[in-house]
Amino acid sequence: MIIKRNIIFSLEKRKKNDLQILENLPIRVRIIYAGERLDMSTGYRVDLNKWDEDKQRVKPSTTNKLKQSASEINASLIKMESVIQDIFKIYEVKEEIPSLSVLKGEINAKIKIQTPIVENKTTKINFFETFNQFLRECAKEDNWAPATIKKYTTLRNNLEKFDKRISLDSFDHKKLDKYLDYLVTKHKYKNTTLEKHLKFLKRFLKWGVGKKYITNDAYKDFFPKIKKVRKKVIFLTKSDIDKIKNFQIPDEKQYLERVRDVLIFSCFSGLRYSDLYALSWDDMKSSSLEFVTEKTDDKIIVELNDHTRAIIEKYRYIRFPKNKVLPVISNQKYNDYLKELGELVGFNDSIKEVFFRGNERIEIVKSLYSHFSSHIGRRSFICNGLYMGIPVHIMMKWTGHSDYDSMRPYIDTVDSMRSKAMETFNKM
Structure with a gap:
């Protein structure tokens, strides 16, 4: 021993x-x-x-x-x-x-x-008091966004429900396995979510070891085999975007017009929802947007194009709170209205989603419009840009992606599209 x-x-x-x-x-x-x-x-x-x-x-x-x-x-x-x-x-x-x-x-x-x-x-040493200390210190030192604080707060709450008497040195391989099983059975987490929670927990344990609060470093060589299926990248093609732009919104649903404008702006700028929401006239230059991202605090420059200019001009003389450029509503409401818009326009094709929960393979079939969310505009910008041949390093400068691996799902999706496009020559 x-x-x-x-x-x-x-x-x-x-x-x-x-x-x-x-x-x-x-x-x-x-x-x-x-x-x-x-x-x-x-x-x-x-x-x-x-x-x-x-x-x-x-x-x-x-x-x-x-x-x-x-x-x-x-x-x-x-x-x-x-x-x-x-x-x-x-x-x-x-x-x-x-x-x-x-x-x-x-x-x-x-x-x-x-x-x-x-x-x-x-x-x-109380585990949860120590976790609170970790949360306070890291949030301050690393300038965590509210979303990041929320993720670690969720981790803390899950750990407390899992074992209120847990100690700082509890996490050997057996305990880590039990915790992952708990997340699957009690919270029905997908394996992709499971992997993220394990990553967050390991960060806390590493911090605790560094502070000498924790002596058990078994987490370092804990790499469970978590079954995963690469999530399909769902985005809007050029024809999809044109279909949305040209759709005649009914008089009783005119509130969707502004939602559509924000979506189109995102499709042609690649901005995250948080940056769309925060975008102000102070960020506007004659030919570009220059702002610091809400999520990563990176300074980004995104040149304007005809599509983004048109939407900016549409709202130039309308004043929104906090000097904002666009009529961006709350994220939850925006997501709800995007689905409503997608259904109205007719994006009813079925899409099969495959994922694992523990060792259980699960398949769910949903309509395309149900996948519409605030991130679909950003995904569409990246995939369409890569498909048109814009170099990856330029796309990364616009989107703020820091490493090539984070772009790989988009690159793989576009490569698959090109392969299918080449097959059309077989019909000639």
Whole structure:
């Protein structure tokens, strides 16, 4: 049995009158194992500028207020670490994990002669409080979009429903397998969604290991075989777009006209819904759109064409809230109206969707219009652009895709279209 643990020596940070104390700070030892944390004082103190945080030792050729030398203090710290390691090795042989109180008692008994222990502090590290810390820190440091925060909040909620008593070091391969099974059986997640949740969980565990809150790094070599079928890229061809543009919208459904305009603008600009919604007149240049994307904070320049110019001109003298260029409604309402528009125009062809849920293969047949969503305009822009021969690297500059792999589904779709188009020559 191996008990994974971290033994960390550090200075105890203290403040007085809201100012950090820089002198005579206690050196403490923190022991993290099996989701537990034990903080103990070593009995030594040293000034902040005499402590090497990377090496976790007192800097050579220095002394503390009691004239104790660096070599004397460091020798005691090394001996203390050795004693702690020996205690864990004994429990590994016994195949037991010591409780916090037992570990504290044995450390006190073994090092009492060499170093007086002035204080002991035991803390049970709460999994969900730690996850909240991860969420706060990463959201701030990486400037997460609200959608990303929502995804990790969903992960946290799922983990709490899965096991309220879960500990930070719980996730060995067996526990990870159980969690994935739970997501399939209780939440009916598709395998593609399952893979995303595992990716999010691994990121949290990696963060925890880096912070030394987690000693179990079994997640690193956990790569379950998740059955997947590459999702079909559904987009609007040139003839589809023309069909939508030329359709006469009934008088009682004139609210769909603006929805159509936003869709057409997206089909010829490649903008995500979030960027369509945020697009303002400040982003407008004489021949291009220049803006910072809402999702990735990338600066994007998208040149205008006749189609996007026409829609801009249509709304030039209409003022929308926050100086917006386009009449973009909420995402949910926009998706609902897109489906309504698609059904009205007559996109009723059946499309089979194949996916896996665990090991179960599932096939669902839906009408084309039911697949209409705010992303269909962006997909249409990419596929039509590639089909017309626009180089991939130029398309990526317009769309903000950062790597070639993210474009591969579109490239494969277009290659398939070209192969079918070539077959028409067989009829000549």
